[in-house]
Amino acid sequence: EAGVTQFPSHSVIEKGQTVTLRCDPISGHDNLYWYRRVMGKEIKFLLHFVKESKQDESGMPNNRFLAERTGGTYSTLKVQPAELEDSGVYFCASSRTGGAGLRETQYFGPGTRLLVL
Amino acid sequence: RKEVEQDPGPFNVPEGATVAFNCTYSNSASQSFFWYRQDCRKEPKLLMSVYSSGNEDGRFTAQLNRASQYISLLIRDSKLSDSATYLCVPVRGSQGNLIFGKGTKLSVKP
Numbered sequence: 001e002a003g004v005t006q007f008p009s010h011s012v013i014e015k016g017q018t019v020t021l022r023c024d025p026i027s028g029h030d031n032l033y034w035y036r037r038v039m040g041k042e043i044k045f046l047l048h049f050v051k052e053s054k055q056d057e058s059g060m061p062n063n064r065f066l067a068e069r070t071g072g073t074y075s076t077l078k079v080q081p082a083e084l085e086d087s088g089v090y091f092c093a094s095s096r097t098g099g100a101g102l103r104e105t106q107y108f109g110p111g112t113r114l115l116v117l
Numbered sequence: 118r119k120e121v122e123q124d125p126g127p128f129n130v131p132e133g134a135t136v137a138f139n140c141t142y143s144n145s146a147s148q149s150f151f152w153y154r155q156d157c158r159k160e161p162k163l164l165m166s167v168y169s170s171g172n173e174d175g176r177f178t179a180q181l182n183r184a185s186q187y188i189s190l191l192i193r194d195s196k197l198s199d200s201a202t203y204l205c206v207p208v209r210g211s212q213g214n215l216i217f218g219k220g221t222k223l224s225v226k227p
Contacts (some may be wrong), residue, residue: 031213033213033214034213036138041219042121042205042213042217042218042219042220043161043217044215044217045209045214045215048213048214056214059214064180079197091160091161093215095213097166105163105166106163106215108160108161108162109160110159110160111160111194
């Protein structure tokens with residue numbers, strides 16, 4: 001079974017530019033999560049999709065971040081315009097929905113390392 | 118107060134040693150708990166789930182004390198390959214969002 005994949009693995013952009021990150025979850029996983037770790041800090045939750053619907057986007061830092069999951073398969077996270085403080089590692093994770101609606105183990109992708117100059 | 122508190126370490130131990138990590142969490146609504154390990158510049162990988170009754174997986178034993186909001190991980194007979202950062206991860210309520218601390222760094226030396 002293929003794991004969670006993310007693209008690109010690295011991105012270096014200038015402040016003010018736009019970047020789009022992509023995540024392909026494990027096949028059959030309805031739940032898709034985005035997390036971020038900025039340098040020196042812990043990994044923080046950004047948002048959660050259940051299929052194509054946003055279940056919780058309470059962790060999104062501001063309206064420069066836009067996440068989509070059209071069709072309930074892969075997801076994109078767009079940052080527009082990027083700022084210096086957006087630099088960090090963006091992780092995607094996916095999980096099944098188990099019995100009684102409980103979310104099961106989250107499997108992480110390798111992350112996208114974003115550097116905004 | 119941080120949502121997850123862990124001793125950042127590093128814990129430097131010789132091969133074969135037994136090492137214990139502790140963690141406290143502040144979200145009393147958390148129902149599920151995990152230990153993840155993260156190698157340098159890699160993604161977090163699930164090590165084991167943590168159950169109230171305590172559970173063991175080979176050389177690893179996890180314990181949960183809900184009353185004290187305290188989680189522990191014991192590693193016996195440490196291997197060089199155990200060197201990593203260990204993350205204590207409660208789940209936020211029923212939503213499934215993971216709450217991370219900064220983790221505890223373990224370095225196992227020959």
